[in-house]
Amino acid sequence: MNALSVQNLTVTYDKTPVLQKVGFEIPKGSLTGIIGPNGAGKSTLIKAILQLIPRISGDIQVYGKPYHRQRRLIGYVPQRSEVDWDFPTSALDVVLMGRYGHIGLIKRPGKKEIQIAKEALRKVGMEEYQDRQISQLSGGQQQRVFLARALAQDAQIYFMDEPFVGVDAATEKAIIQLMQEWKEEGKTVLVVHHDLQTVEDYFDHVLLLNKSPVGCGPTQKVFTMENLKQTYGGSLKFLGENSVVLQERV
Amino acid sequence: MFDLLSNANTQWVLIGSIMLGFASGVIGSFVLLKKQSLISDAMAHATLPGVGLMYIIFEYKSIPLFLIGATITALLATYSIQLIIKHSRIKTDAAIGSVLSVFFALGIVFLTYISKNTSGNRSGLDDFIFGQAASLVASDVRMITIGSAILIILSALFFKEFKITIFDPLYAMGLGLPVRFLNLVLLGLVVGIVVIGIQMVGVVLIAALLITPPLSARYWTDKLGRMTILSGVFGAVSGVAGTVISTIGEGLPTGPIIVLCASIIFLFSLLFGSKKGFIPKVVSTHEL
Ligand SMILES: Nc1ncnc2c1ncn2[C@@H]1O[C@H](COP(=O)(O)OP(=O)(O)OP(=O)(O)O)[C@@H](O)[C@H]1O
Ligand SMILES: [Mg+2]
Numbered sequence: 001m002n003a004l005s006v007q008n009l010t011v012t013y014d015k016t017p018v019l020q021k022v023g024f025e026i027p028k029g030s031l032t033g034i035i036g037p038n039g040a041g042k043s044t045l046i047k048a049i050l051q052l053i054p055r056i057s058g059d060i061q062v063y064g065k066p067y068h069r070q071r072r073l074i075g076y077v078p079q080r081s082e083v084d085w086d087f088p089t090s091a092l093d094v095v096l097m098g099r100y101g102h103i104g105l106i107k108r109p110g111k112k113e114i115q116i117a118k119e120a121l122r123k124v125g126m127e128e129y130q131d132r133q134i135s136q137l138s139g140g141q142q143q144r145v146f147l148a149r150a151l152a153q154d155a156q157i158y159f160m161d162e163p164f165v166g167v168d169a170a171t172e173k174a175i176i177q178l179m180q181e182w183k184e185e186g187k188t189v190l191v192v193h194h195d196l197q198t199v200e201d202y203f204d205h206v207l208l209l210n211k212s213p214v215g216c217g218p219t220q221k222v223f224t225m226e227n228l229k230q231t232y233g234g235s236l237k238f239l240g241e242n243s244v245v246l247q248e249r250v
Numbered sequence: 251m252f253d254l255l256s257n258a259n260t261q262w263v264l265i266g267s268i269m270l271g272f273a274s275g276v277i278g279s280f281v282l283l284k285k286q287s288l289i290s291d292a293m294a295h296a297t298l299p300g301v302g303l304m305y306i307i308f309e310y311k312s313i314p315l316f317l318i319g320a321t322i323t324a325l326l327a328t329y330s331i332q333l334i335i336k337h338s339r340i341k342t343d344a345a346i347g348s349v350l351s352v353f354f355a356l357g358i359v360f361l362t363y364i365s366k367n368t369s370g371n372r373s374g375l376d377d378f379i380f381g382q383a384a385s386l387v388a389s390d391v392r393m394i395t396i397g398s399a400i401l402i403i404l405s406a407l408f409f410k411e412f413k414i415t416i417f418d419p420l421y422a423m424g425l426g427l428p429v430r431f432l433n434l435v436l437l438g439l440v441v442g443i444v445v446i447g448i449q450m451v452g453v454v455l456i457a458a459l460l461i462t463p464p465l466s467a468r469y470w471t472d473k474l475g476r477m478t479i480l481s482g483v484f485g486a487v488s489g490v491a492g493t494v495i496s497t498i499g500e501g502l503p504t505g506p507i508i509v510l511c512a513s514i515i516f517l518f519s520l521l522f523g524s525k526k527g528f529i530p531k532v533v534s535t536h537e538l
Contacts, residue, residue, distance in 0.1 A: 050424050071426035083418045087283060088474045097414050101425040106407050133472035153425075 001063065003028040003157050003188035004049075009058030011041070011048045017211070018044050022058070024207055024216040029186045031179055033193040033203035033219075037232050040210045042192045043079065046159045050076055062157065072101060075155030077146050079162055085135045091145045092130035095120050098152035120148040124174060140171040147175060157188045164195070176202060199223055259391075260497060263383050264490055266391040269398035270447055271459065271489025271508070275481035276405045277439045278460035279467065279474070284416045284436070288343060289331060291457035292350035294444045296327030298357025298453045301378050305364055313390055313449070316378075320445045327353050328437070357453070381452030381505030383493045390449055397446040401439055405478070408435060413474055450493070452505035459485060459505075462512040469523025488512035 004026040011019040018041045026032055034042050047053045049060055051067060062070035075098075095117040096109050103109055109117075121127050124144040129137060137145065143163060150158055158179075164172050179189050179202075190207075193199065199206060199219065206223050208214040208231045215222040215231075281290050300323030301316045308315055327349050334345040361375055377385050386394075405412070414422045415432045423429045440460075447456045467481035492508025521528050 047420070052420050052423050071424075074424065076421060076424040078418070078420055082420060084283075087417045088468065088472050088477050089413070089417060090473065093413075093474075094417075097418070097421065100410065100414055100422075100427065103410075105411065105427075108410065149421075 001028050002026060002061075003030070003063060004190075005061045005064075006049060007059040007061075009045075009048060009060070010056040011044055011053065011058075012056055013044075019048065020212045022209075022212055024213050026188060026190065026205065026207075026216075028063075028188055029183060030188055030205045031183050031203050032188075032190045032205040032207055033199050034190055034207045034209060035193055035196070035199065035231065036209035036214075040231075042209055043161055045209065046076070046161055046190075046192065050074065050159065073156040075150045075153045075158040077150045077158065077160040077163055080139065080143055080146065080165065085142065087134065089134060090131050091126060091134060091137065091141075091148075092117055092121065094134060094145050095148045095152050098149040098154075101153065116154075117148070117152050120152040121145075123151060124148045124178070140167040143167050144171060144174065147178060151178065155187070158182060158190070160189070160191045162192050162194065164193070196228070259388065262388065262391045262395075263386055263497070264493055266386070266394040266398075267383065267450060267489035267493040267508075268486045269395045269402075270443075270450060271463075271485035271487070272482040273398035273401045273405075273485070274443050274447060274456070274459045274489075275463035275467070275483065275485025276402055276478050277443050278462075278485070279464040279478045279481045280405070280412050280416060280436055281440060281460055282464040282468075283474075286440070287457065287461045288346045289328065290440050290444065290460055292327055292331060292346045292353070293324045293440065294448070294453050294456045295350045295357070296353035297321075297324045297444060297448055298378060299323050299353055299360055300357075301448075302357055302360025302364060302375065305368075305375060306360060309368065311375075313393065317393075317445050320448060321441055323353060324441050324444060354453070377452075377503075378448055379452050379454055380503035381448070381450050381455070381508075383450050383496055383504040384500070386449060394446050394450065397442065401442050402482075404435065404439060408432065409475070409478070412436060450489075450504055451508055452503065455505040455509045458509045459488065459512060462509065462516050463488065466512070466516040466519035466523075469519040469525055469527050472525055484512065484515050488515065 002025045007023045009019055009022040010017065022045065034045065036042055044053070048055045048058065049067070060067040062073060096113060098120070099109055099113045099116060103113060118127065118130065121130055124147050126141060126144050126148060129141060134142065134145065147163070163175050167175070179191070182189050191203070193202070200223060203219055205217065206219050207216045208222060208227050210231050215227045281287060297320035300319030300321070304315045304319035305311065331345050331349050334340055334349070335342055364375060374382065374385050411427060411432050414427065415429050419429055443460065444456055447459065451459050463484035464477065464481040466484050467477045470480055471477050488508050488511040491511040492504055496502040496504040496507045519527065522530065524530055
């Protein structure tokens with residue numbers, strides 16, 4: 001079964017098309033890397049799917065039903081740069097936000113919710129920092145807090161926008177581990193990813209994107225030199241050693 | 251002087267000033283964190299032409315009518331600012347500044363027109379500029395008190411929702427929370443506090459009463475809940491102190507005194523605040 005199906009998605013900023021007639025399908029329980037050059041529309045794609053920005057056209061289905069009826073099932077880990085880290089709130093408080101959809105309007109988080117949030121922090125190795133003001137966390141720790149929030153949300157499909165930016169190897173490993181666990185639980189994960197070297201290790205599916213999809217499917221089939229050239233166009237020559245690695249395999 | 255304070259009407263005015271101060275401290279916390287201090291100042295200044303216009307049209311003093319007029323022009327100013335930002339290359343701060351000036355100037359023109367052309371009881375419309383607690387009658391105070399209570403209750407009800415929509419609006423939308431509706435509620439709270447506050451604090455300084463208490467509170471805590479309550483307390487203390495001082499010193503405008511009190515609290519917090527306050531910071535770096 002397809003966890004996510006996108007058809008004919010077109011998004012424009014000030015009349016310039018950023019995504020054009022994007023269509024693809026993502027099977028349940030897959031780990032998908034969304035790959036493409038800067039400005040390819042990767043972040044825009046995620047925001048459009050989540051209906052955070054308006055779109056010109058497009059039909060988005062989650063488990064065969066329209067997106068807006070399945071909102072509960074979707075978890076989102078935004079790019080770290082997008083929030084105000086000076087905001088007066090603690091790590092635990094941010095993780096609790098993952099529960100707000102479950103708690104419902106107006107009601108306060110109860111003991112159970114706090115327990116879930118603490119458990120999520122523990123899972124990403126951040127339990128010692130639960131009362132820390134968020135600006136006093138390192139970049140990697142902030143990313144872990146976002147991760148814990150997604151974990152607490154207990155979604156079925158996760159979208160993560162560049163979770164590995166500015167984190168150390170240990171944090172990157174922790175994120176990968178969590179993604180693997182999600183996959184084993186039958187959850188579906190889509191990750192915007194920039195490091196071409198690790199794509200084959202991390203993801204069983206890839207979506208190559210440059211305004212419209214160049215390819216989407218199992219990594220083995222889609223992550224080819226040919227497709228990458230098409231995705232990155234002239235900039236492929238900057239890939240250096242990556243392209244050597246790829247050529248050997250092809 | 252103590253006779254004055256034991257007067258029943260004065261006591262009600264004091265209660266009103268406490269409630270109003272608390273409400274503006276609470277709502278101001280959200281405004282400050284949402285980085286809307288400037289826009290709320292424009293909104294406040296823009297209430298003046300609304301008040302003046304109502305007096306010109308209906309030719310008598312009616313607080314409910316004034317408040318309706320104030321609400322209309324405040325919203326009009328907000329809308330104009332958004333329109334300018336969206337459809338021109340003018341930057342946000344410039345757009346806010348120019349709308350503020352235009353509306354306030356219009357208000358002054360209306361007030362001047364009224365003082366020249368209408369006969370009889372001029373009804374102290376000038377008091378709306380800097381606020382005058384002494385001019386409040388029982389029904390005004392009741393409106394301020396009940397209005398503030400409603401605003402405080404709404405802030406408490408939507409506390410968790412405001413927190414997430416201000417901190418991370420995209421994530422809140424992703425969760426399916428009604429972010430647009432919540433933004434409207436918050437706008438309503440700001441308009442509400444400005445409109446019920448202008449009689450006591452005045453259009454020029456009501457925004458200062460919104461912003462100074464939360465700025466001070468931020469120096470004492472890293473938790474939004476505590477910041478909001480502390481800010482409310484600072485606002486209440488400023489409100490009541492300002493009202494007492496301006497009542498005793500007859501004729502002193504209330505708004506400037508309230509804001510002076512709030513500024514003293516701010517200065518104290520800036521120096522001694524336990525979080526990022528100047529002196530604790532110096533001390534802790536020396537201990538290292
Ligand atoms: N708010 C906006 N207004 C106008 N144009 C935008 C906006 N956001 C993005 N764009 C444009 O849309 C295109 C796609 O942007 P997007 O952020 O989706 O790219 P991306 O693939 O995520 O890039 P990156 O790898 O740098 O994160 C870019 O050309 C960008 O300039
Ligand atoms: Mg991006």
